[in-house]
Amino acid sequence: MxxxxxxxxxxxxxxxxxxxxxxxxxxxxxxxxxxxxxxxxxxxxxxxxxxxxxxxxxxxxxxxxxxxxxxxxxxxxxxxxxxxxxxxxxxxxxxxxxxxxxxxxxxxxxxxxxxxxxxxxxxxxxxxxxxxxxxxxxxxxxxxxxxxxxxxxxxxxxxxxxxxxxxxxxxxxxxxxxxxxxxxxxxxxxxxxxxxxxxxxxxxxxxxxxxxxxxxxxxxxxxxxxxxxxxxxxxxxxxxxxxxxxxxxxxxxxxxxxxxxxxxxxxxxxxxxxxxxxxxxxxxxxxxxxxxxxxxxxxxxxxxxxxxxxxxxxxxxxxxxxxxxxxxxxxxxxxxxxxxxxxxxxAGVEPAAVSTADWRPLLPDLDIGQIDYVDLGVQSPHFAAGNWMQADMDWRILARWAANAGAAATRYGEYRLSRATLLSKETPATCALHSDICLPAGMVVAAPFSGSIDWQNHHLILVGEGVSLHLDGLELDVEAGSTVQAGDVMGTVSGEASSLGGLRVQLSTLQGADVPLFCTASEAFAWSALCPSPAALLGKGVDAPKPATRDLLDKRQAHFAAPQKHYYSTPPEMERGWREHMFDVEGRAYLDMVNNVSILGHGHPRLAEAAGEQWLKLNTNSRFHYAAVADFSERLASLAPEGLDTVFLVNSGSEANDLALRLAWAHTGARNVLCLLEAYHGWSVASDAVSTSIADNPQALTTRPAWVHPVAAPNTYRGAFRGPDTAGDYLLDVLDNLGDIEARGEGLAGFIAEPVYGNAGGIALPDGYLAAVYAQVRARGGVCIADEVQVGYGRLGHHFWGFEQQGVVPDIITVAKGMGSGHPLGAVITTRAIADSLEKEGYFFSSTGGSPVSSVVGMTVLDIMADEELQRNAREVGDHLKSRLAALIDRHSLIGAVHGMGLYLGVEFVRDRETLEPATHETAAICARLLDLGVIMQPTGDHLNVLKIKPPLCLSMESADFFVDTLETVLSEGL
The missing domain is CATH 3.90.1200.10 (Aminoglycoside phosphotransferase (APH), C-terminal lobe)
Known part of the structure; x- marks a missing residue:
């Protein structure tokens, strides 16, 4: 053509x-x-x-x-x-x-x-x-x-x-x-x-x-x-x-x-x-x-x-x-x-590095070996309780160090915590492409290499062959447009005599002054080639160590048992938290929407102070006599319904549920236990036995011991019977199982269930279901165990305990996770008669369950929850969050339903709202995409098609809205 x-x-x-x-x-x-x-x-x-x-x-x-x-x-x-x-x-x-x-x-x-x-x-x-x-x-x-x-x-x-x-x-x-x-x-x-x-x-x-x-x-x-x-x-x-x-x-x-x-x-x-x-x-x-x-x-x-x-x-x-x-x-x-x-x-090709072999000192009157390099990264000990969000915090820390050391510098290539942006779908520019040095005002600044002087609004650029030096904070001693030789004095550090001044130092192979001071983590590998380290000018200590996330993951996988899984195939390395936010080592802030363990939020200073003070005094096992264990036990008993006045303290929910089952066996003299399908109660031998979730254990339905009797999951959304008025329908399977036990001439130890279907995504049980089942169990001499590990302790907002929503009182309450806000702490609350039944099997103790530190942590958590009105916050923010999530149903056909209450919610994804075919792959893709946009979320349910929404109870309205807006972005843009 x-x-x-x-x-x-x-x-x-x-x-x-x-x-x-x-x-x-x-x-x-x-x-x-x-x-x-x-x-x-x-x-x-x-x-x-x-x-x-x-x-x-x-x-x-x-x-x-x-x-x-x-x-x-x-x-x-x-x-x-x-x-x-x-x-x-x-x-x-x-x-x-x-x-x-x-x-x-x-x-x-x-x-x-x-x-x-x-x-x-x-x-x-x-x-x-x-x-x-x-x-x-x-x-x-x-x-x-x-x-x-x-x-x-x-x-x-x-x-x-x-x-x-x-x-x-x-x-x-x-x-x-x-x-x-x-x-x-x-x-x-x-x-x-x-x-x-x-x-x-x-x-x-x-x-x-x-x-x-x-x-x-x-x-x-x-x-x-x-x-x-x-x-x-x-x-x-x-x-x-x-x-x-x-x-x-x-x-x-x-x-x-x-x-x-x-x-x-x-x-x-x-x-x-x-x-x-x-x-x-x-x-x-x-x-x-x-x-x-x-x-x-x-x-x-x-x-x-x-x-x-x-x-x-x-x-x-x-x-x-x-x-x-x-x-x-x-x-x-x-x-x-x-x-x-x-x-x-x-493509695997490294650009040529800038040659610095012949460079002269930038600060000829300063021994750069005496410079203190200040850690302003995510793990810096200078940061706590969100103080990094205060204006000029980096400079204040730098100046304080320089006042003691004579000269202090920030580190090149460091991911600055102060640059992290909360509630942002975009990755922030946190990687420093420069170094700030705080040193005595009036100190001489010389040209490290020959070049011409460009001066723009107190910003000096020494333009050399293939590289430029950018300086801020300088009193100029040479004329703009002039040429200097290596070693020539260019000016002095700005500031009054006998005071400290600041000099910003940056190298660049780009022409012109438009060079960023910070870049995003994803662009750091490229910008570092164009803005190389000033180590030749300020010493090798100016280079911050690079995150070793991949090596750390390899180490974890080499020595940490494989069954102990981690979130995400390529997980970010999280090293700091604050309220409902977590931060990776590159300064990326994530909204934490899954961490029901940290009920108060991350990094609570009052909790850290209380634990630290007690640890300095005493920490031992609960067989010693000290005030904290007595006070905490009394406090827990006061939260339970009348008659449930006796407390065991352990380390986790698995231990609490395991102990609850032992109590049922000891009290009734029987072994058989009813549990629900699609449920999870823990990892110990007994608590795992009554856990039937195939998402947690694909062999769950074929490996239950003979004493475990799973009954139909009263899932009001996708179960055999749907809607709130199906308690009688689901009771029939309970009666069938009880009849089989009686036909064999065996007794019943009890029934264990979450009062809200937590592992399925916070689905409410049918109205009256627990009342009907509890009555049948008690009529046969069994005890009723309410597993409140995930759904209780104020998380539902409208109720402190999940069983209150069903209008029942259990015989045994198990609780853990949030009660320690990240500290290993669990409890069993029951009647004196049931507790004393365990004496027949000998005494019980948990070495660190109820230790002085654990007890102080537990009481402090309750104090903070009351003082900060976190249950009320769970109710108000949770209701707002659920309402906004429910509004997405009309706009996105992938959403089948929104479950739960307070700050225990579930968004269930289906490919077809009639057949309820679970959208398992789509849910995994949604979680991965949410991570890219700054939200931590994980799937739950037997089909792994439900978002398990259980954030710290301090979640703000702004954060709740950010989560919904981000989820809508994902659903609108595609997976």
Whole structure:
């Protein structure tokens, strides 16, 4: 195709062929008929055809496009189909007379027609969010396709195509005339000029081969993996195949991903890494990649603007223009140099380091070995109780250290806790790309290398060869624009005599002053190449140690027993908490919506102080006599209904439930225990025996000992009987089990259940269920155990104990988790008669259960709960949260129901609201996506399809709203 022909093609609308006319073509030339649906296209007219047994795509294009080019597309498809490990591609379907390309005249216009197989699967463009796995898979498909075309040749590949990135500059000039907005036109033109200038030095080294040149979200088809993520495995639409730059093929793919990158171009790097692992690019190609991505973005925007001007009714193009503008904005949102460094590192190539061998001292009058480097990271001992959120806290700590040491500096590469942002879906810029040094005012500052002086608003830039030094806090002794030699005095540290001053030190290989002081953790690997450490100026101690999260996880997995699982496949390393927030080592704040252990919230100073004071006095086992255990036991008994006045103190909920079962056995002399299906009560031998949740133990239903009798789960949402008025229906199974026990002539020890179905997501039991079951159990001499470990202790808001919601009083209450707010503490509360029954088996003790520290912790938790009105907060915030979650049901069909009350809630996801098919994979993907957006959440239930919402009781209204808003973002954008 000549330049003149290309110009004419650029001005062509889609072929004017209606669906009815396409149907006639299909029948007359291919002998096929079926349902026809138009598909979107830039310049072809495409129709999907559905016959009784197969699906096809009918492609109609202008005669201006040479037949040889269409033949190249068909030949490439056949070639790829013969290659090992190539992606799926649609096969060419010949006409009834054996032709691959058919000339057809419609209303005196002749077009070229082809029929291709329709590849099943979904595309990627419709997804507003793509997980990293999908991004990497698209890069891998692009690489596999390019590798399969490496030895393909055809004369139809050598053509002029507006999308050929070798011609991006001239094509842009042709297209710009269609853009009427002069500001937009100028911006696009300048952007293309910058991109072309950066491509040109590498152009001679860029390899040529046959490339698809359009492996985008529109032109791939996907399957879903086990987590429900879309994984590209097939490629369609070979209309842009050419002999072009190999790296240009990847540039097209990267550009297509940018509209789903949430404004961060580095999000596409998994595609680069995946491509490089399969079909490696040369260094020159990697350096040219991002300018080519920008060039592609410019052509996309300019082409759509031009196409709309000649085909105003093309809604496909009009819709795409918004996405293409987003691609261009994202592609140019970071400096070229940063993206080049990021691409190189993603491909496993380290950029060249700045040479500092000949540098002179920056502070010739200061022994840098005497500088104290201050820890301002997430684990810094200088931070507590949220004080890092106070204004200028970092500087105040630095100044305090400098006052003692003479000079103190912050650390380069440190993830600053003070930069953490609460309730943010975006990752904050916490990584320091500079160092602040506090030292005596008036101290001399010299040039470490030769260069010119640039002075902008008290910001000095020493511009050297390939590197610049940025300084703030300086009194200038040289003129702006002057040249200095290494060792020359540039100025002195600002400040009054005999006082301390501050000097900010930063190195950069970027030109100009616009260099960030902080970057996000995800961009630190790239920015550190452009803003290297000032260790050559301030000493090696200025470099903060890098987080060793991966090594730490390896250590955990090497020595921590495998059955002790961790949340998430790649978990963040959490090292600090504050109220309902947790912080990883990179300063990312997460809203903790699952931590019912930390009932007061994380890092409560009053609790820490009380525990510390008692530990300094005494901590021993409860067989010694001391005030705290007596006071705490009395306090617990006062919280229980009348008659439940005797307390055992243990370390956990598992121990509490285990002890409760032992008490039932001892008191009744019988062994048989009724429990509920889908329930969890602990890990000890006895508590595990009555735990029937297959999510916690897949063998639970087949490994119960003979004394355990599970009864039907009274799940009012998805159980055998649904709704609140089903107590009588579920009681029948209880009666059947009791009848079987009686028929064998055996006695009944008791019945254990959570008063609210906690493990199923906080589902309320049917009205009157516990009253009816308790009556039947007691009539047979058994005792009734209420497992309040998860749902009790004020969490429900409307009730302190869960059994109050059912209007019953148990014989034994078990409690743990929140009662210690993270300290190992559990309790059994019962009657004196039941407690004394254990004497028949000997005495009982728990070495640290009820220890002085544990007892003080327990009392302090109750004091704080009362003083801070946390049960009231659970009620008010919980009701608001549930109301907002319930409002999502009408907008998102994936939500089946919202369960629970107070701050024990569950959101259940189903694929079908009639069949209640659990959306297990989707729930896992939702939890993973919520983590990306700053929310900690985990699934529960036998099908792992329920969000288990049980945050610290100090949860604020603002945090509750953030959680719902973030969940809606996930459901709206896709998983």
């Amino acid at each position: 000549t330049d003149e022909t290309l110009a004419r093609c650029l001005e062509l609308p889609r072929p004017d062929v209606t669906a009815a006319e396409a149907s006639d073509i299909l029948l007359s030339r291919y002998g096929l008929s079926g349902v026809i649906t138009e598909l979107g296209s830039q310049q072809d007219r495409n129709y999907r055809v559905e016959t009784d047994d197969r699906r096809y795509v009918l492609k109609i294009c202008h005669m201006a496009y040479e037949t040889l080019e269409l033949e190249a597309q068909n030949a490439a498809i056949r070639h790829i189909g013969e290659q090992a490990d190539a992606p799926r591609v649609p096969q060419v379907v010949p006409s009834a007379d054996g032709q691959d390309i058919v000339a057809v005249t419609v209303r005196e216009q002749t077009f070229q027609v082809r029929l291709l197989e329709y590849l099943d699967g979904e595309g990627l463009t419709g997804h507003r969010h793509l997980p990293e796995t999908s991004i990497a898979a698209l890069g891998a498909v692009c690489a596999r396709l390019a590798r399969s075309l490496a030895d393909f040749n055809h004369p139809g590949l050598d053509r002029n195509l507006q999308w050929d990135l070798r011609r991006a500059g001239p094509v842009a000039v042709q297209l710009l005339s269609a853009i009427t907005d002069s500001a937009a036109r100028d911006r696009i033109a300048k952007t293309m000029v910058s991109a072309v200038r950066r491509i040109q030095p590498f152009a001679p080294a860029l390899r040529l081969q046959a490339v698809h040149h359009d492996v985008t979200g529109d032109n791939v088809v996907c399957h879903r993996d086990e987590q429900g993520r879309p994984i590209p495995d097939g490629v369609i639409d070979f209309g842009d195949i050419i002999r072009g730059w190999l790296v240009g093929d990847l540039a097209v793919t990267c550009a297509s991903l940018l509209h789903q990158a949430r404004g961060n171009p580095l999000n596409v790097l998994p595609a680069v890494s995946a491509y490089q692992a399969i079909y490696p690019l040369k260094v020159e190609e990697l350096r040219a990649l991002w300018p080519l991505v920008v060039a592609r973005a410019v052509i996309l925007v300019a082409s759509s603007e031009q196409q709309i001007s000649i085909d105003p009714g093309n809604d496909y193009v009009r819709t795409n223009l918004e996405l293409e503008q987003r691609i261009l904005d994202t592609a140019t949102s970071r400096p070229f140099d940063l993206m080049q460094a990021a691409v190189l590192k993603a």
